[in-house]
């Protein structure tokens with residue numbers, strides 16, 4: 059018998075807990091040689107999520123929960139799940155049934171065939187606005203380059219073998235980006251495709267602000283290219299400055315007085331703008347270092363159901 063840990067971050071998902079559990083029970087009826095441990099990670103929900111999990115736990119002891127003292131974010135929830143999972147492998151999935159539970163069967167089969175990381179890849183990105191689509195495309199193109207693997211259409215829906223779980227759980231960094239780190243660990247990989255479903259109940263837990271913060275954090279976590287932008291800008295502006303200098307010298311030799319405050323203002327404003335922008339980028343990396351140095355935990359557990 060193989061034990062599959064299901065790691066499910068939930069933030070205000072009271073209406074989804076019961077249907078989710080039911081869907082998982084149905085899926086495992088089709089996998090007679092496997093049993094599951096359903097590890098909900100309650101990310102500081104304000105609704106009855108924890109009470110719902112407790113209720114289901116009283117009927118099914120395979121249901122467990124780690125509940126945070128407040129909302130720490132999905133990344134923290136995923137890592138708490140990885141650190142506490144006891145299964146031979148783990149499936150990471152959302153609580154809102156947007157990741158179709160039936161796909162677990164395909165993932166499990168791939169794992170049995172010897173794969174250690176089974177990526178869930180979206181066949182399409184579901185219902186997303188044009189701007190959102192464009193932004194995510196730029197973002198994932200960048201991250202794919204940084205990680206050296208194609209991450210477009212990737213998601214947090216994955217199966218990880220015990221080896222990958224242990225590696226990820228042992229990472230010391232606090233600003234994690236699970237989706238990219240699960241590529242970064244390597245191991246024997248394959249993909250399964252799934253169609254993103256409509257959210258079963260409730261609304262998305264990501265505000266636009268939270269999404270932007272998530273994207274910036276992830277770029278900082280995995281890519282040095284923003285720092286390279288700073289260098290490139292510096293070189294560019296030095297070249298423009300040299301060109302202006304040569305032009306001024308040439309005019310002086312020819313006996314023409316240098317005129318034109320507008321051009322001076324232009325170059326100064328642009329130059330200052332670039333310096334500020336560059337300092338901002340460097341500042342963001344320093345903030346990340348500061349975060350890591352403080353060594354605060356990524357999350358605080360308030361209560362558990364075992």
Ligand code: UDP
Nearest residue numbers: 067068069101131132152153154262263264
């Ligand atoms: N989630 C979480 N903490 C948060 C935000 C979201 O644990 O701060 C969980 C949420 O309950 C869900 C999963 O992460 O199970 C994905 O969130 P959501 O469905 O809101 O994101 P979307 O599918 O809209 O990208």
Ligand code: MG
Nearest residue numbers: 152154156257
């Ligand atoms: Mg969702």
